[in-house]
Amino acid sequence: MEFAWNEIAFTMAKDLEKTIMPLFGTKKAGENVGTNVSGDVTKYIDRVAEDIIIRHLKPLSVNIVSEEVGEIDNGSDYTVVVDPLDGSYNFSVGIPIFAFSFAVFKEKEPVYGAIYEFFPKAFYEAIPRKGAYLNGRPIHVSDPQPGKEAISFYTRGRALGLVNKVKRVRVLGAIAVEMAYTAKGSLDGVFDIRNYVRPTDIAAGVMLVREAGGIVTDEGGKPLELELSAEVNTNVIAAANERILRIILEALENEP
């Protein structure tokens, strides 16, 4: 069976938008309502968002990997790896940086990726071997002049010397969004080496950065291989190009 993944993703994003946006920055959104398969706290808004996504995906009988429900194996060739709301802390306290992240694999090969940023209504798509798009227009990673880099990072205290090696630091609190920004050139790179990120958070971002011409590696600089699981943790470096990757790897080597 074939699916029109772009339509499916867009329909889900718009349905999510309608339901969650009235809850932006509200106390209700941030209430704890339980714990997920990995033992992390589930916020009300996470549950609301996932319910919508599961409702859309169920009739397709595909395999599902999502943060709250974990892994649902329907014996399909297709596996959808989804984060209904990346940046749900930002959402609940009223910081307008959060997104829906959606990635499809066929027998572990990437088939389609989408990230939807609700406030700017930015719909990013990755189509393997065909490119990365923002609202239908091709996007590419940046090529910043040395000394002009803008980077985002999460290191639990490591490699902080980077603050003085790049022009700008941003810490936006939503890795899917920061990978989308790397793909469109708003940031020159983002990395998280806290062994904290889940494949659900970055699956679409990995496709997007690669299709936009960037590089995605593990903490040692090797191409990142994503496990399609809701429970493992991973490290990730996304960089606009080899030079940015080297800056990041050197900072990590010098301050381990």
Add this chain to the structure above:
Amino acid sequence: MEFAWNEIAFTMAKDLEKTIMPLFGTKKAGENVGTNVSGDVTKYIDRVAEDIIIRHLKPLSVNIVSEEVGEIDNGSDYTVVVDPLDGSYNFSVGIPIFAFSFAVFKEKEPVYGAIYEFFPKAFYEAIPRKGAYLNGRPIHVSDPQPGKEAISFYTRGRALGLVNKVKRVRVLGAIAVEMAYTAKGSLDGVFDIRNYVRPTDIAAGVMLVREAGGIVTDEGGKPLELELSAEVNTNVIAAANERILRIILEALENEP
């Protein structure tokens, strides 16, 4: 002469919104078009935004302090300290965190402050001795449990140990917005000790944080006294309460 500052600020914010939002994330927005009174590069979008603000303020014959034009002394009792677009780098690269910042003083006494965040359409107001408001509703600083703090900071490499002392770090790249977030409790504090910030960037934010119950000091912990000038640089610490302020000051003392 008396002015309805809230109406003036809101009208300006909405006029700005109409003109600048179509330029969000465009190359045009980020083009360099000259330098301002302090020798900083002026982006196209900074100029467009300031032109709108000056057009609104001119008929009022008040004194104006703004980043690009500098100081216009009209011999009025009132001085308006304005940043037409705080976070213009974010704006030009397509990161949805930026705001209009507007503060009014009468003989150096604060009279009214407003910050307008364009994407969430969040209109923050500070009314001296009467409180802080978001879209008309009272807002207050947070009171986070120890170990749950969320802080934003700009230190050019100093006090990075804070990363391990608080739960969350955000670096959003627009100090007026980050002060508004501190006022409404989305962040527990923000500080910039790079001797980089201008009074235009923070004048409204200072009023807002104080009226929301927070503390605003210089880098030594003394109440910040703002010079109504477009050309001086200043340091600033905004904190939800004394405990947060102490955490910040201790980090600065230990890593000078």
